[in-house]
Amino acid sequence: MSKLSEEDIEKRLIRFPEWEYHNNAIHAEYEFENFKDCFSAMSRIAFECEALNHHPDWTNSYNILKISLHTHEVDGVTLKDFKLAEAIELIVEEEDE
Template sequence: MKTYSEAEVKAKLEKLDYWDFEDGYLVTSLDFKDFADAFAMMTRIAFEAEAQQHHPEWSNVYNNLTIRLTTHDAEGITEKDFMLANKIEEIIKG
């Protein structure tokens, strides 16, 4: 599986609204109305992650959800990360 260079990652990130490249991860931090809304979004994302067999690292504190994506097997960012990031953006935008 091909890993993207930092320059390739940054170029591909220009097509995404909510993501940055930090410490080797695609990262987003999202705020929701309350804990229930944040947890509902996590549930929707979890089903998609399972369907893609690509699982995020994430944390939730009250209404905030932070998501970090990398392909551990490839030791870097791959197309799998961008596929899931794009799908997460679709889910967020409704």
């Protein structure tokens, strides 16, 4: 898996308005109605992470979920990160419905 250039990352982020690039990773923050909804989303995301064998750095405080993605093996952002970000977006959208 190849590390993406900053230019490639910025182009790809156009499809991910919730995400931004800094500190060599892509980041998003989501606010849910309550802790239960946040934890439910985290549980669903965890299954996607296992399926993709790619795991985020994340924190949760009550109804706020902060996620950072980068590929440790290349010390940067790869297509693997964007694939997981896409799966996360779909899960969060379903939780909002």
